[in-house]
Amino acid sequence: MMKRSLSRTVFIYFFVVILFSLSTVGFFSYLESSRAxxxxxxxxxxxxxxxxxxxxDNHLKTFERLSNSILSQQIVKRFLxxxxxxxxxxxRFQNEVRKNVLQKIFITYPTQINMIYILGYHGRSIFDDNQNFSANTVDPSDRLRELIEKTPEQGEIAIMNTSLLEKDQGHVITIARKIRGYNSYAVKxxxxxxxxxxxxxxxxSTVDLGEQGFFFILNDNGNVVYAPETDRLGDVLQTDISQRVQEGNERFIRNVRGEPMMFVSRKSGYSGWSLVVSLPVKELRAPISSIRSTTIAVGIVTLVVALFLAVRFGRSIVRPLRHLRESMRETEKGNWSSISGEAREDEIGGLIHSYNVMVSRLSEMxxxxxxxELREYKTQLELQNIQLERQRAEFQALQLQINPHFLYNTLETINCYAIVQDSDxxxxxxxxxxxxxxxxxxxxxxxITIANELNHVRNYMMILKHRIxxxxxxxxxxxxxxxxxxTVRLTLQPIVENIFQHAFADGIEPHHFVCIDARKEDxxxxxxxxDNGVGIxxxxxxxxxxxxxxxxxxxTAEETEPYKRGGIGxxxxxxxxxxxxxDEFGIRIESTRDFGTKIMMTMPL
Known part of the structure; x- marks a missing residue:
């Protein structure tokens, strides 16, 4: 009864613990995997x-820039x-525009441009050479009225999926814009x-969206600009998806043929087109279903194996106790048989063995x-070394932050002198x-020494003399x-430069002065x-x-700090x-508005 009771208790406890652990781990792993x-x-x-x-957008912007190059041609404006x-x-205008403007464009984009044409309000038109059209064979009046209606008045581009010729409808994209004449600002x-x-x-077409997913594009009127060859597109467009996309909904789910589909859209601020991706919810949830099935299967197998091990583990505990019980019964009968130390499997041997295991594990711990602790100490040393290196790098980076605007202005001054006069x-x-x-x-x-810094200021004043x-x-x-x-390199000159940029920001007057002094103190x-500038x-x-x-x-970038812009700071x-x-050394500042500023640098002797 003792063996059966103890084994059953161990088995039940193991069953409850293992089942609870597997259920908890599986449930939260499934939720986290689904979310991920x-x-x-x-x-x-x-x-x-x-x-x-x-x-x-980049592809369309290329042709917008191309249209800018055409509009900049005087021959085009004079034609209008x-x-x-x-x-x-x-x-004459037709030949010159084709030869000097359009043919160069077709050489650059031979496979991308279908047609280029200029429609004048005066009734004359110029077509590209590649199409072999002329104003006598094509009546562009309807096209002109359409483009006048759809293109902005200020010269911005309009992007459409219509064409001049019926045979090109649905196969080209038109970029159109109004052109102004050469002699006036009016649109011609x-x-x-x-x-x-x-x-x-x-x-x-290179977008990979799985077996059932597809990708299509709608213009700002809800019409299809691009769509792959799929039998689901018609069913999609029969729903309110176009309306939802135009309303700005970027993610929603709709039933198509009784199957839920997720739609994700983004609208281009440049072309006004909406790019829409359609994916079956079932296909999206397929990995999650696979995870759920795998989790259940692995959990069942793990539970069976764990219960088998629990039975073996219970027996391994009960067997030494049974041996100890039999030995104690023999002792009760008076049979004082000793238990050999080499083959002892009673509770004493178990305690000794457990003790040895405990000592061994404690030693390992x-x-x-x-x-x-050694690793932590080593890590702290490494962090200290990294901090030291960062401070060194920060010092060097600070020393290299010379204001480039001063150098650019100086070079510009030198260039002006070189052009205007030959001067020493x-x-x-x-x-x-x-x-x-x-x-x-x-x-x-x-x-370096104070003399070096003063010499650096002297050179700066030489350049400033020519600038002001x-x-x-x-x-x-x-x-x-x-x-x-x-002293420290590059300390005096940045302060002097800031004085001229901020203390004398409204111009240097005869009464202005800058004084540099040094003294020993304690x-x-x-x-x-x-200085006696405007102060702070x-x-x-x-x-x-x-x-x-x-x-x-x-x-932060929102802070406006005096005496910082225009120099190292x-x-x-x-x-x-x-x-x-x-840290006990550095700069102190005293200033009174409209009376000037005093900047004091303190360093050890």
């Missing part, structure tokens, strides 16, 4: 539509202004380019914990510019004994740059000082000083 498949299908369909939409009664002049005619739909058909000023500017470039592009972390058209002297009252003190080196508003100054305190190198200079000397 739905997301993947939707992403795939969206990507297919977006790619097809993008490539279609000609006297329609002058047959000789019409003949219409340019139409009929392109073959074969390139677009080849593009759209301690070893794993020790190794995990050009040599002076080029020499100063070359020195500034050599000085700026060095990215090593070594410190006047001399401006900076007062430098740095004691000679401090000129060889170390074992620190302090360099001061002061209190709120903006508070924001700037807060960013200096937080070491913020860049904020005060925040940049502040951060670079801290990278070299530490």
């Amino acid at each position: 498949i739905d997301e993947q299908v939707e992403k795939y369909v969206t990507q297919v539509i977006n790619n097809a939409l993008l490539q279609t 202004d000609m006297d329609p009664e002058d047959s000789y002049e019409y003949y 005619g219409i340019l139409a380019i009929e392109i073959k739909d074969q390139p677009l058909t080849s593009l759209w 301690i070893e794993r914990v020790y190794r995990a 000023d050009i040599s002076e500017m080029v020499a100063a510019m070359a020195y500034m470039l050599r000085y700026s592009i060095q990215t090593n972390l070594e410190e 058209g006047r001399e401006f002297e900076i007062d430098v009252i740095v004691p000679p004994k401090l000129l060889l003190e170390k 074992g620190y080196l302090q360099i001061t740059v002061e 508003e209190a709120e903006k100054l508070r924001q700037l000082q807060e960013r200096l305190r937080r070491n913020r190198l860049a904020d 005060l925040i940049n200079v502040h951060r670079r000083i801290q990278m070299v000397y530490g």
Whole structure:
């Protein structure tokens, strides 16, 4: 009874635990798999539509640019202004337009263009040579009225799936736009380019949507522009799908022949066409059904195997206990037989074995914990090294952020001097510019002297003199004994540049000045740059000082920060000083509106 009871209990517990685990895992795995498949299908369909939409728009934009090149030809505009009664002049314009404009286009796009024609309001028309048409054999009046109605008045293009000739209907796409004359701004005619739909058909036919899925395109009137050869299209168009697409519904389900179909659409803002993908819901759910069937089958097999193992496991537990019970009964009878230590299978042997297993596993766990701690320590070291490398890279990147607009403006000034006059000023500017470039592009972390920085400012002032058209002297009252003190590269010049861009933003007046000073104070080196410009508003100054305190190198694009645009920026200079000397050093700013600004850089001696 004991063996049967214990075995049954173990079996029931195992059955409940295994069944619950398999059911829970299978249920949530099925839900998660279904959700993941739905997301993947939707992403795939969206990507297919977006790619097809993008490539279609790019193809049509190519011919819009082509129409721009035709409209820019003076011969075309002059043709629209000609006297329609002058047959000789019409003949001359017709030959020149075909030879100098249309034939070049057909050479470039020999297989893509079906026809190009220009319809003038004065009754004269020019057709492309490839079609061998003339105004005497084709009456374009109906086509002209249609295009006048459908093309915008301001010269924008209109995209249609109609043609001049009946035989080309349904096989070409027309890009049309109004043309203005040469002598006035009034509209004098219409340019139409009929392109073959074969390139677009080849593009759209490559879309793989499974066995029953297909892809079609509707214009802004709900008419079919493209559709594959499928017997389901007629049933689809008989429903309200076209109306739903025109209303802007991008994803919906409709029954077609009693079978639910999912429709996903995207509308092109360029052509006005709606690209629609139709997929059977059953085909979309096929992978999910397969997952459900597989999950159930695997669960049943796993349950059977687990129950078999549970029975074996129960017996393996009961057998040692039965042996121990028999030995205890013999002991009760007085048969004091000892159990050999080599073949012991009683509870003591089980406890010893369990203990050994426990010790072995504990040893393995301690070893794993020790190794995990070593890995964590190694990871922390690696992260520290990565952070150090990032700081170095950040320093070099900050040093390379020279304002390109200043260089471009300087080069433009030099170019103007070279064109207007042969002046020694050009040599002076080029020499100063070359020195500034050599000085700026060095990215090593070594410190340089105040004298080097002042020389960099001097070169900048040489160039600025020619840009502003006047001399401006900076007062430098740095004691000679401090000129060889170390500082950080590219700190003074960006501050001076920002002063001229912001402090004197409304122009340099005779009373304006900029003063550079340096002094030792409590074992620190302090360099001061002061101006008497417009100063900084209190709120903006508070924001700037807060960013200096937080070491913020860049904020959102909506922030407007004084003393930042047009140069490397005060925040940049502040951060670079801290990278070299530490966070206790950097820049402080004092400013009063309409009285000027004082910028102080603090560094160790």
